[in-house]
Every structure is written in C-alpha cells, then in structure tokens.
Amino acid sequence: xxxxxxxxxxxxxxxxxxxxxxxxxxxxxxxxxxxxxxxxxxxxxxxxxxxxxxxxxxxxxxxxxxxxxxxxxxxxxxxxxxxxxxxxxxxxxxxxxxxxxxxxxxxxxxxxxxxxxxxxxxxxxxxxxxxxxxxxxxxxxxxxxxxxxxxxxxxxxxxxxxxxxxxxxxxxxxxxxxxx
Amino acid sequence: xxxxxxxxxxxxxxxxxxxxxxxxxxxxxxxxxxxxxxxxxxxxxxxxxxxxxxxxxxxxxxxxxxxxxxxxxxxxxxxxxxxxxxxxxxxxxxxxxxxxxxxxxxxxxxxxxxxxxxxxxxxxxxxxxxxxxxxxxxxxxxxxxxxxxxxxxxxxxxxxxxxxxxxxxxxxxxxxx
Numbered sequence: 001x002x003x004x005x006x007x008x009x010x011x012x013x014x015x016x017x018x019x020x021x022x023x024x025x026x027x028x029x030x031x032x033x034x035x036x037x038x039x040x041x042x043x044x045x046x047x048x049x050x051x052x053x054x055x056x057x058x059x060x061x062x063x064x065x066x067x068x069x070x071x072x073x074x075x076x077x078x079x080x081x082x083x084x085x086x087x088x089x090x091x092x093x094x095x096x097x098x099x100x101x102x103x104x105x106x107x108x109x110x111x112x113x114x115x116x117x118x119x120x121x122x123x124x125x126x127x128x129x130x131x132x133x134x135x136x137x138x139x140x141x142x143x144x145x146x147x148x149x150x151x152x153x154x155x156x157x158x159x160x161x162x163x164x165x166x167x168x169x170x171x172x173x174x175x176x177x178x179x180x
Numbered sequence: 181x182x183x184x185x186x187x188x189x190x191x192x193x194x195x196x197x198x199x200x201x202x203x204x205x206x207x208x209x210x211x212x213x214x215x216x217x218x219x220x221x222x223x224x225x226x227x228x229x230x231x232x233x234x235x236x237x238x239x240x241x242x243x244x245x246x247x248x249x250x251x252x253x254x255x256x257x258x259x260x261x262x263x264x265x266x267x268x269x270x271x272x273x274x275x276x277x278x279x280x281x282x283x284x285x286x287x288x289x290x291x292x293x294x295x296x297x298x299x300x301x302x303x304x305x306x307x308x309x310x311x312x313x314x315x316x317x318x319x320x321x322x323x324x325x326x327x328x329x330x331x332x333x334x335x336x337x338x339x340x341x342x343x344x345x346x347x348x349x350x351x352x353x354x355x356x357x
Contacts, residue, residue, distance in 0.1 A: 033276075033294065036294075036296075037295065037296065037297040038293075038294065038295045038297065038298075039292070039293070039294040039295075040291070040292075040293050041289070041291070041292040041293075042290070042291050043288065043289050043290060043291075044290060045288065047308050048288065048290065048306050048308065048313070051306075051308060051313045051334050052313075052334070054334030054335055055334055055337060085297065
C-alpha cells in the first residue's frame with residue numbers, strides 16, 4: 001500500500017513539475033512598465049484559451065481552422081511587450097532572470113537571429129522538449145526601444161508557431177511562415 | 181369602467197411591472213455577488229473626481245435590451261461611462277494600480293494595455309462561468325473611461341459572427357439590400 005502511495009506521489013510530482021517549468025516567471029519585467037511608452041501584458045491560461053478558441057470557427061476560414069487546431073492542446077499563452085520612447089530604458093540585466101530560467105534542463109535555444117542595427121529585432125527562440133514532444137516555447141525579441149517576451153505553454157509544432165503571430169495578443173515577430 | 185375591466189387593467193399592470201422587474205433583476209445579476217464592477221466605477225469616480233454620464237438612461241435600457249434579446253450570445257451586460265477624469269488628482273501612472281486593486285482576485289487579467297504617451301489604457305479581465313465567459317473591461321482615453329461587464333456565450337457569439345441576426349433579423353453585410 002505504501003509503495004502504491006509513493007508511486008502515485010512520484011507520478012504526480014513528475015507530471016506536475018514540467019508544467020511549472022514550461023511557464024516562465026516574467027514578473028520581474030513589470031518594473032519596466034513605468035519607463036515604457038506602451039505596455040501589453042497578455043495572460044491566457046488553459047481554461048480561458050479553450051473558451052477563447054470557441055470564437056474561432058473551422059468553417060469560417062482555413063486560417064481559423066488551423067489556429068483552432070493549433071491551440072487545442074495549449075495550456076497557456078503569456079506575452080509581455082514594452083515599447084520605449086528612447087534607447088537604453090532597459091538593460092540586458094532585466095532579461096537575465098528570464099534567460100536563467102531558459103538555461104534550465106529541458107530548454108534548448110533553437111533560433112538566434114542577431115540584427116545589426118535597423119528596425120529588425122534580435123530574436124531568440126527556445127523550446128522545452130521531452131523526448132520528441134515540444135512542451136513549451138519561449139520567444140525573446142529585443143530592439144533598442146522594444147522588448148517582447150512570448151511564452152507558449154503546451155504541445156506545439158515549432159514550425160507552426162508563426163501562425164500564432166497576431167493571435168491571442170502575440171505580436172508579429174517577423175517569424176517566417178512554414179511554406180505549405 | 182366596470183369592475184371586470186378594472187381588474188383586467190390591474191392584472192395587466194401587475195404583469196407588466198413583474199416583467200420589467202424581472203428584466204431589471206436579469207440586467208443587474210451581472211454585478212451580484214461581485215463588487216469589482218461597482219468598485220472600479222466608485223474608485224475612478226472618487227480618485228479622479230469623474231462623473232457618471234447617464235447617457236439619458238442608455239445604460240439601463242441597453243442592459244435591459246441585452247437581458248431580453250441576448251444578442252450575439254451576450255447576456256447580463258452593464259456599462260458605465262465616466263467623464264472628466266482629472267489627471268491632476270491622481271497621476272496617469274496610478275490608473276493601473278487603482279484598477280488592479282479594485283478588481284477582485286477571482287477575475288483573471290487577460291489583457292492589460294497601457295499607453296501613457298497616448299493616454300490610453302485598457303484592462304480586460306475574464307472569469308470562466310461554466311460554458312460562458314464573463315468579461316470585465318475598463319477602457320480609458322484621456323479624461324473619459326468606460327467600464328463594461330458582460331457574460332458571453334462563446335458558441336453563440338461565434339454563430340453570430342457567421343450569421344449575424346438579432347431577433348431573427350439579419351444585421352450582417354448586405355442585410356439592407
């Protein structure tokens with residue numbers, strides 16, 4: 001009996017811990033709000049996501065059908081976006097606590113785009129994977145006057161992540177769409 | 181007027197009054213048991229010296245109409261328009277804090293948008309309610325603010341987007357043709 005209870009507890013613990021690891025703690029970024037010209041903060045958990053996806057209709061368009069399918073198993077979408085009036089209103093140390101979480105086991109950096117000046121952001125894409133299953137995605141897009149952090153929790157095809165741009169508060173991150 | 185006519189008149193009046201009362205109750209259930217809507221309105225009035233714009237009863241009539249017709253799956257709607265938010269009483273920076281502290285923790289922040297540069301703020305809070313979703317929206321532009329709370333049936337709203345009809349009358353594109 002004790003062995004069964006212990007097994008059950010281990011199963012529960014291992015099932016619960018990855019979910020917590022996929023969701024990034026981004027509260028440290030809130031302090032940037034005071035210096036920002038514009039702030040967007042989106043928090044959609046699983047229950048709200050499923051309710052919100054009901055607004056999408058498979059019969060309305062193929063795009064909506066695809067996005068509905070994409071969000072079917074998602075556990076949450078979290079976005080923080082700051083736009084500043086001038087350069088230097090945030091520093092790399094503000095992003096460090098996020099990057100520290102993304103260095104934890106399970107997370108891998110799969111894309112890193114560094115722009116030399118111009119209007120294009122530096123983009124880093126991280127995935128949390130377990131065997132062949134992607135369980136979470138994080139995107140950090142930074143420009144001198146803009147910082148965006150997106151965290152999608154739940155199984156998702158990374159190639160189809162670009163389909164979520166412009167949906168559920170996720171801004172356009174200039175991620176290329178997968179050719180169909 | 182005979183006694184019978186008087187009795188019928190009183191019965192009709194009673195039924196009418198009961199109907200109106202029912203509608204009022206339906207329209208006000210949106211804020212029953214949850215003070216967030218009222219607290220936001222009260223705090224913004226108090227902190228910024230804002231005044232409620234009655235819109236000539238449009239708020240009450242709109243709430244009644246929504247309770248009766250339930251257009252696009254929306255039910256139990258309430259809204260308040262506030263005018264003359266005085267930024268000298270409380271700074272714009274305080275707006276987010278005032279709203280956050282007035283909204284109860286049962287409401288989950290869905291979208292918080294702040295643009296102090298353009299003096300625009302929008303807070304959207306959500307609360308699942310069975311198969312429905314309750315939304316509390318506080319939007320401010322310069323010295324005006326609107327507070328709206330509604331209960332929405334996502335399935336019916338989605339159906340409405342596909343085929344916009346109110347009381348069987350199409351209100352979509354080309355409906356006037």
